[in-house]
Amino acid sequence: MQRFINNPDEVVEDTVKGFVKAHADIVRLGDNPRVIVARQAPVSGKVGVITGGGSGHEPAFIGYAGRNMLDAVAVGELFSSPTAKSFFDAAREANGGKGVVCLYGNYAGDNMNVKMAIKLAAKDGIEIATVVANDDVCSAGPDERHKRRGVAGEIFMWKCAGAKAAESADLADVQAVAQ
Template structure:
């Protein structure tokens, strides 16, 4: 294993301390926790948003803490759900009295631990509601989930629900908008290589040099099938067609698109993929309101990508375009 770390069991702690040292004006660490919150938290008069999960997906989730997005992020160990006490610490640190929305990716451990933390917070008089993101169209059930997995489309939930909260909306209205995004976002990914969890010290699986895995999850969960390496046009078409068909996109629809690197895929290749995505949507009469290309939800050093499509109406488009200032989204 070749990684720029100190001790595998300390990698998340070291990362958190490094983030705060780099951005003390933006983020602070809740003492004795793995929680990062806005430097100005709690923000008076505003519903707070908390998300999180296992580390290794950076910039998710701490990279989306800031004005217009999340108020707090809980950093679990690599690919491991954070514990309920850590989530509870985040809720208590960001609550201003207006309530807290938890944005949870659909993995069994995340759902269980965030829900337990919500119950504990409510017992202390904090109003908490939650949404569960399940945008991955690849498989219905997988290694870590019942139902579809939550992947890069979660970032659109952070952005749009965060904008609604920044506008001073009620907890119920922020939840409504978050659910609206979840209903209208779909994603599909693929991988060219595995990745190495520091504590394991070796790749979790192997993909032959001449093969790729379609539908692989962000923790290395199996996808739909393995296939021979194909050109970017073919890969983009496969992923996009599954997303379009699942969403039932039609001529005249307006969308936002995210071409996401899983960690080791360079921007050059992402833009090559986006050429096919953009041309295909245009040929179908689907209007692309905005395209995002880069690293939004990674899987350590895995080579591969995901494509997310969000169907927009006027409300969602306005909130997507609203100002945000975080490390991972500007």
């Protein structure tokens, strides 16, 4: 398999910049270069919908930013969770004044960094609700559902939450439909 990599140390930055350039009608780069933002976000009076994840899984996660889907996406290193700062910056970019729902996979780094981002956001007056995807039945048995990781089910969460938020639903309702 051939790959086009200009510099291995900048593969994530190159991917993000290239994606934004190719889809400038749908997304823009946030103030943080590790945050992709839907072109229309934030929308005043609307719950923001965000996610995040490691690079290398494209089109997830960045490919789902856009109208009636994700308002912002925190981008991590290759196969690594985004930083707490990136999750926080994604929440700031998506915040339309009705809070933000963060939908993410059940991975240790994501769990830790989202919890830290929630604390940062609270200091900034942004309420964040979460839904953790744990649909990977191969990663834990039925008696340990809480240990299951998130995989393809996240896409359904993103779409359902994005559509509900577009209806001007409140934060609890957007969180509930994603759950």
